Amino acid sequence: MKILVTGGAGFIGSNFVRLILSKYPDYEVVNLDLLTYAGNLENLRDAEQNERYRFMRGDIRDEAIVNEVMAGMDAVVNFAAESHVDRSIGGPADFIQTDVFGTFVLLEAARRHGVSRYLQISTDEVYGSIEDGTFTEEDRLEPSSPYSASKAGGDMQVMAYHTTYGLPTLITRSSNNFGPYQYPEKIIPLFITNAMEGKELPLYGDGMNVRDWIYVADNCEGVDTVLHRGEPGQIYNIGGGNEKTNLYITKKILEILGKPESMIRPVADRLGHDFRYSIDCSKVKALGWEPAHNFEEALQETVNWYLDNRWWWEKIKSGEFAQYYQRQYGEK
Ligand code: NAD
Ligand code: TYD
Numbered sequence: 627m628k629i630l631v632t633g634g635a636g637f638i639g640s641n642f643v644r645l646i647l648s649k650y651p652d653y654e655v656v657n658l659d660l661l662t663y664a665g666n667l668e669n670l671r672d673a674e675q676n677e678r679y680r681f682m683r684g685d686i687r688d689e690a691i692v693n694e695v696m697a698g699m700d701a702v703v704n705f706a707a708e709s710h711v712d713r714s715i716g717g718p719a720d721f722i723q724t725d726v727f728g729t730f731v732l733l734e735a736a737r738r739h740g741v742s743r744y745l746q747i748s749t750d751e752v753y754g755s756i757e758d759g760t761f762t763e764e765d766r767l768e769p770s771s772p773y774s775a776s777k778a779g780g781d782m783q784v785m786a787y788h789t790t791y792g793l794p795t796l797i798t799r800s801s802n803n804f805g806p807y808q809y810p811e812k813i814i815p816l817f818i819t820n821a822m823e824g825k826e827l828p829l830y831g832d833g834m835n836v837r838d839w840i841y842v843a844d845n846c847e848g849v850d851t852v853l854h855r856g857e858p859g860q861i862y863n864i865g866g867g868n869e870k871t872n873l874y875i876t877k878k879i880l881e882i883l884g885k886p887e888s889m890i891r892p893v894a895d896r897l898g899h900d901f902r903y904s905i906d907c908s909k910v911k912a913l914g915w916e917p918a919h920n921f922e923e924a925l926q927e928t929v930n931w932y933l934d935n936r937w938w939w940e941k942i943k944s945g946e947f948a949q950y951y952q953r954q955y956g957e958k
Pocket of ligand 2: 828835
């Protein structure tokens with residue numbers, strides 16, 4: 627199988643490319659990525675020598691390049707997106723451009739080239755917040771942030787291309803991922819690396835917001851399951867089943883690193899901050915997928931990865947990230 631992965635130089639995409647190359651010895655992967663601030667070729671340094679892997683720098687909004695790379699592909703898996711809620715609050719334009727318009731460009735090319743699978747990577751955030759209970763794939767979309775609204779816009783187009791043109795589409799909506807190679811703007815890598823650097827941990831509001839955490843390797847296995855066994859036109863929630871408050875996560879990170887809780891700095895809440903995400907994953911489980919990692923062990927492994935790979939994140943934190951951090955949190 628020849629797979630076009632878009633956004634494969636980001637966090638989840640790079641973990642997915644690595645999984646596919648090792649799991650399927652005869653598969654070929656082309657990775658189309660613009661290398662925005664979040665894209666990093668060092669995430670896939672180990673794949674560079676692999677003859678079945680090819681990187682192409684390019685924008686999913688660019689019709690010409692998208693048509694060029696899509697020729698001869700059997701499947702497309704679209705990870706490419708602007709992905710950080712706080713950045714979407716500061717400036718939504720890129721989110722609409724990439725997550726909505728970029729998805730449209732990919733769908734058009736997939737239709738023209740007759741690909742046999744188009745898989746859109748989406749998020750549980752499209753459903754919005756839920757106080758009690760869990761969302762199924764049938765629930766209505768009620769996104770709260772410019773990020774989740776742009777992802778919902780992408781999903782809507784994917785479904786329309788299935789209904790109208792019969793494009794064999796699939797959508798996965800995963801919960802919050804964590805693991806190696808996650809850009810340190812997201813809470814888990816930010817708090818691990820801040821604690822390692824002796825910096826405070828900026829916790830929004832009262833820290834009682836809940837996210838369902840999934841180890842990135844489990845999500846990638848879920849995406850692979852849906853790619854091979856999912857039914858065209860369907861949506862699959864992929865969650866870890868680990869609902870934790872942000873305060874719990876923060877304390878756990880400090881405990882693992884042997885740092886004091888006095889490093890927590892309560893800061894102003896995020897605008898429109900969703901209180902809780904929760905998804906029902908029985909549909910993907912019926913395809914034979916289950917998360918394989920225990921949350922506490924995976925968090926320990928993730929902390930170990932950041933301890934062992936300072937070369938990877940120290941460069942990032944002293945580059946573009948430094949200006950972002952100052953704007954966002956008002957300190958260096
Ligand atoms: P990321 O920000 O780490 O990576 C995004 C990648 O997309 C980067 O490599 C970037 O260079 C690339 N990209 C951005 N705009 C592009 C464009 N116009 N053309 C080509 N490439 C472009 O994101 P991530 O955390 O790996 O998330 C990947 C996908 O999974 C996204 O679609 C996101 O919405 C979704 N998702 C993420 C999470 C999570 O917890 N991180 C949870 C659910 C869903
Ligand atoms: P984040 O990692 O940005 O993922 P998402 O917003 O997509 O769920 O944030 C996860 C939770 O952590 C969210 O409730 C906001 C909170 N948070 C903080 O308290 N402080 C921070 O510095 C960040 C980045 C997030």
